[in-house]
Amino acid sequence: MPLQKSWVESANTAETDFPLNNLPYGVFDAGDGTMPRCGVAIGDMIFDLCKAESNGLVEIGGAAVFDVPSWNNFMELGPEAWADLRRQLTDLLGEGAEPRSDYLVSQADVTMIMPITVAEYTDFYAGRHHATNVGTMFRGAENALPPNWLSIPIGYNGRASSVVVSGTEVRRPWGQLKGPDEALPRFEPCKRFDLELEFGAIVGQPSEGPVTVEEADDMIFGYVLLNDWSARDIQAWEYQPLGPFQAKATATTISPWIVTKAALEPFRTSTPERERELLPYLQEPRAMNYDVNLEVALAPENLVETVIARTNVKELYYSAAQQLTHHTTSGCPMQVGDLLGSGTISGTEKDSRGSLLELSWSGKEPIALDGGETRSFLEDGDTLTLRGGAQGDGYRVGFGDCTGKVIAALADPFAR
């Protein structure tokens, strides 16, 4: 499919993340005292859905769903409504339609806020190269992958309250740290603060019991870029035997725009060939992963940014649909607004690794930045930006920047 043209001129280029082919969903605050509103990105503009609905330009299901600053109510309506809105928007914003610039707001003039209320947040570990790298560092190359890894999309529950939107500053956490040669831990600011480059799936329909992979795919509303900020030193001391906890609870940043499953349809691709056959319940009836290019850029305070990693969502060993199916096997109820992080996505090459832990090989090989600095882990003032997009024929379906700046730890977290 080629670039679909819009009457919004800035959408008709190969460079924008937001051509008519995309139509990603977000929530923007116009900064004029009005309530934040649901909108659709088109070129460098936002189409105001709240206004369009209240004026009858858009109508979904008979009752207002865009009078709240979140996409949860719309997600609840289900896949038919999702398809219906996409059709209406494609018509309204397409080249032949009546230009309605009074419904457009410039992206440069607004602040994006969280697009959804996150019900619960689960973080998976579905990147094989990442799991292998981390396993090699901690257990040696022979025992790199845990025995269950090729059978289970390993995941753990994260903290929904810590999910923030792109642009939110991230404060370096305190925590219990213990060096390998120390007898006891100290309570100090994290020294090994890191990013994790992930792809996030947003669950748009609920479930009560186990769901098949096909049903799981149907439940997914769309995808975001996701940075799972990680305190490696806190994690090293706390994670046995019940997994990461405070190391992952400072913040998880998502991109402001939800790219719908429909927009990513032309970019479906299969998960990799299996060296261990999956149990039948996890096998995919068709391609359910995506070909989406990803990159990570790091900019020290007042310095130029360096792209420190490039990889692709197709490196994932388990798709979000497979993750979601596994999530329901125990009968775990899923809710509208659940967020599933993929786990860090690394490729096979050294510069395709999605965390500083891997890029600097646990600090042993600091990476060089364009401005002359080096990094093993994040420094205060560093701004991290994730970018991603699926490359079409003369157009890109992108996510917009997923960014966050690291700010200094509190002087004393318990001072009052």
Place this chain on the structure above:
Amino acid sequence: MPLQKSWVESANTAETDFPLNNLPYGVFDAGDGTMPRCGVAIGDMIFDLCKAESNGLVEIGGAAVFDVPSWNNFMELGPEAWADLRRQLTDLLGEGAEPRSDYLVSQADVTMIMPITVAEYTDFYAGRHHATNVGTMFRGAENALPPNWLSIPIGYNGRASSVVVSGTEVRRPWGQLKGPDEALPRFEPCKRFDLELEFGAIVGQPSEGPVTVEEADDMIFGYVLLNDWSARDIQAWEYQPLGPFQAKATATTISPWIVTKAALEPFRTSTPERERELLPYLQEPRAMNYDVNLEVALAPENLVETVIARTNVKELYYSAAQQLTHHTTSGCPMQVGDLLGSGTISGTEKDSRGSLLELSWSGKEPIALDGGETRSFLEDGDTLTLRGGAQGDGYRVGFGDCTGKVIAALADPFAR
């Protein structure tokens, strides 16, 4: 403090869980088509708070808070409102007050539903004897406690959507199981389904950054009994390296009544002496644990129940306030309605262990039930009941039964 008397006669005995000293909060469904309503247990009755508020008998903060079937809105009002309501109820229900039986509903005539909307659910591992028992089984007596255990209230994020109220049937889950001598896992119904006897703390105030132990205690609204149903065989195969996931996602049952911190005030007790000094941020300025007797009863289908364990909340090594403080160290935002499970509470004696895993020593020593059966793990049809209460001078501050029946696994979870 002795028994405080009420005009509700059934509240004036040493046997009831619900004397005037208690006044626990729940939500009941009268089964007559009306909306479920907030109520207060008194003897064998419930005082209808929704009706009392709408008639002006109870007034908190000027606006209606009991017109919804959940205590979240009331919790948000904060500690002064909490104290205010308790004062009003003590006056209204005390011996000298005007009897208002038209505000009473019999507990026998209603169904209790979830008292709160659980925001997020965290499960700790704060019982030393439990951690020691499990560690001994899996790693030997010398390495029983993980190295971090005496320094950190270890916890992991659970799944809020799986928390259910007492009385809800619990379906045996399916999952990936792998025996120690098997090369690959099978997908089958859980064979080692278990309970965990826990004490749950309900967070009634939010936080943004780290909070002290004193502040954490102030944020806690009350406590419930909690059964963290656990699939031991699923857990054994899945939990490395990121912790328990589907093994703990089938269900967690809580008691229908929230016993307030105020009601438990006379029963405060200190956590045990430390063999390793805690880091300053975790030290408690005063007694923040509770002396609450606990028991677990198991009744096979159509057979008498057997009390299989008796223990006490005071066995916990870390109080809920300490758990909550640790939870916030990374900057993790806490929300109104967060639920913190204590982890399994076991005592030092064989019959004071809070899980079948420990009681049957991983199935090696099945326990005998009064009806002649034995149990290593739970069988279909088994009903589990947790009970708990603080023993005062001629009265008990109790929680009501926290019960759940195990029903058979689905024949085929993916059949459609």
